[in-house]
Amino acid sequence: xxxxxxxxxxxxxxxxxxxxxxxxxxxxLKTVDLNVPAGEVVGVIGPSGSGKTTLLRALNALEExxxxxxxxxxxxxxxxxxxxLRRRVGMVFQTPALFDETVxxxxxxxxxxxxxxxxxxxxxxxxxECLSFVGLNGGFAARPARELSQGEQQRVSIARAxxxxxxxxxxxxxxxxxxxxxxxxxxxxxxxxxxxAGLTVVFxxxxxxxxxxxxxxxxxxxxxxxxxxxxxPELFEHPSSDLTRRFLDGRLERxxxx
Amino acid sequence: MNGYxxxxxxxxxxxxxxxxxxxxxxxxxxxxxxxxxxxGTIRTFVQLMLVGYVLKxxxxxxxxxxxxxxxxxxxxxxxxxxxARDEKGAPGRYRVAAVAITSGxxxxxxxxxxxxxxxxxxxxxxxxxxxxxxxxxxTMNAVALTTTRFxxxxxxxxxxxDAALALGATSTVASRGPMRDAMRAALIPTINALMIVGLVQxxxxxxxxxxxxxxxxxxxxxxxxxxxxxACGAGVGSLVAAVQMRRLFFTRRHQVRSDMLG
Numbered sequence: 001x002x003x004x005x006x007x008x009x010x011x012x013x014x015x016x017x018x019x020x021x022x023x024x025x026x027x028x029l030k031t032v033d034l035n036v037p038a039g040e041v042v043g044v045i046g047p048s049g050s051g052k053t054t055l056l057r058a059l060n061a062l063e064e065x066x067x068x069x070x071x072x073x074x075x076x077x078x079x080x081x082x083x084x085l086r087r088r089v090g091m092v093f094q095t096p097a098l099f100d101e102t103v104x105x106x107x108x109x110x111x112x113x114x115x116x117x118x119x120x121x122x123x124x125x126x127x128x129e130c131l132s133f134v135g136l137n138g139g140f141a142a143r144p145a146r147e148l149s150q151g152e153q154q155r156v157s158i159a160r161a162x163x164x165x166x167x168x169x170x171x172x173x174x175x176x177x178x179x180x181x182x183x184x185x186x187x188x189x190x191x192x193x194x195x196x197a198g199l200t201v202v203f204x205x206x207x208x209x210x211x212x213x214x215x216x217x218x219x220x221x222x223x224x225x226x227x228x229x230x231x232x233p234e235l236f237e238h239p240s241s242d243l244t245r246r247f248l249d250g251r252l253e254r255x256x257x258x
Numbered sequence: 259m260n261g262y263x264x265x266x267x268x269x270x271x272x273x274x275x276x277x278x279x280x281x282x283x284x285x286x287x288x289x290x291x292x293x294x295x296x297x298g299t300i301r302t303f304v305q306l307m308l309v310g311y312v313l314k315x316x317x318x319x320x321x322x323x324x325x326x327x328x329x330x331x332x333x334x335x336x337x338x339x340x341x342a343r344d345e346k347g348a349p350g351r352y353r354v355a356a357v358a359i360t361s362g363x364x365x366x367x368x369x370x371x372x373x374x375x376x377x378x379x380x381x382x383x384x385x386x387x388x389x390x391x392x393x394x395x396x397t398m399n400a401v402a403l404t405t406t407r408f409x410x411x412x413x414x415x416x417x418x419x420d421a422a423l424a425l426g427a428t429s430t431v432a433s434r435g436p437m438r439d440a441m442r443a444a445l446i447p448t449i450n451a452l453m454i455v456g457l458v459q460x461x462x463x464x465x466x467x468x469x470x471x472x473x474x475x476x477x478x479x480x481x482x483x484x485x486x487x488x489a490c491g492a493g494v495g496s497l498v499a500a501v502q503m504r505r506l507f508f509t510r511r512h513q514v515r516s517d518m519l520g
Contacts, residue, residue: 016517021347023517062420064513082512083426091424097417110425157421164426
């Protein structure tokens with residue numbers, strides 16, 4: 001295999017949590033491996049609480065790994081300034097998390113941070129480009145972002161992530177708050193990110209059909225460990241791990257809820 | 259004494275009727291506060307008596323180290339109070355309160371003693387102690403409001419802060435919203451006080467002189483300066499508290515410290 005665009009090697013994340021004034025350390029990820037080839041959509045799947053979001057957040061250093069490595073083009077991300085890393089590895093959250101400003105202000109946020117010298121016209125041009133990529137016409141630019149529908153807001157948040165021209169986009173269950181129509185549009189966009197924009201995407205979901213619909217490969221996380229990894233749909237048809245099989249059958253979720 | 263009503267110890271004892279009314283309210287409304295009212299009543303008596311004697315001794319001695327010791331105790335108590343209002347067990351809360359209150363008070367008092375009132379010698383306790391007390395109280399309130407509000411803002415706006423970080427913002431830029439809201443919440447009461455001072459409540463310094471029958475233009479001037487001092491102390495304290503809180507809540511690699519969110 002050629003060098004992956006983005007990879008995690010034996011990644012550990014231990015998080016300090018404070019409850020009732022006591023700080024405890026919780027091991028969230030244990031020796032997780034992940035390979036994300038350039039130009040592919042790689043799914044991170046697994047039951048809720050398995051560490052999918054934490055893995056995603058470790059990939060752009062929103063979460064600090066306590067062991068192992070995250071490699072971007074083969075370079076340890078610890079050696080990259082976090083602000084630069086996050087410009088190259090964009091992120092879309094579960095909720096749109098838009099700022100209480102106009103759509104234009106939201107989409108141009110990353111550009112304004114990084115290119116203070118760029119003139120306003122150029123900046124807005126790029127923002128409009130990103131808005132039209134996500135299917136929102138120019139009329140949306142001046143509207144207050146938080147007044148849009150959830151589906152539109154999530155599309156704005158994708159445009160916002162695209163504006164600084166990242167090489168990789170991390171997506172954390174971006175459809176979980178959306179109705180079926182809005183969900184379908186977002187999934188179309190995920191494919192467009194790969195096919196039209198040539199981006200590499202890491203896509204977290206706990207829904208098999210979504211992974212099937214957009215992912216080229218997937219890694220299965222269970223209780224903070226990567227238990228399986230492979231191309232889709234082969235991985236789902238011939239899982240090599242018993243845990244993957246149980247997750248696919250929906251047994252892990254139910255056991256977890258007991 | 260002309261226009262001055264002497265208050266004897268017997269009068270003070272009679273004034274307990276007032277607290278008695280509060281006790282009755284607490285009992286009738288079943289507030290479960292009777293014990294606290296009694297403790298509070300006794301504490302008011304003991305603390306003010308004690309402070310009265312201590313002040314008298316400090317004033318009589320008029321030594322720089324006694325003034326300094328007095329200020330240190332006041333700042334220490336203010337620190338404890340401010341930290342106690344922040345979240346229980348939150349790491350660093352004593353340090354944040356101590357540094358912020360000390361900074362606010364120091365900047366204000368150095369300005370006042372050095373160039374406004376030009377107190378000579380600088381440690382003249384009759385001036386420095388009461389004026390510091392007012393500044394310390396105002397700064398303490400501003401610091402407590404700043405820290406509690408900042409913590410809440412960071413919790414409520416966590417995803418927004420993360421979104422800004424994920425776009426390549428530094429922690430300073432990403433926390434602008436919480437910083438701004440925390441400082442505004444802390445300073446608006448002080449600014450409002452500047453607006454309405456004298457219209458509803460007469461400030462303590464003037465009230466004391468009016469009752470003692472010696473209200474002077476001096477007292478009015480002092481009160482104006484005191485109001486400006488309070489504003490200065492609150493402003494500096496709030497800023498120093500907010501900056502420290504921001505440092506506490508983020509790692510050097512521009513990550514939110516989840517253990518700070520509780």
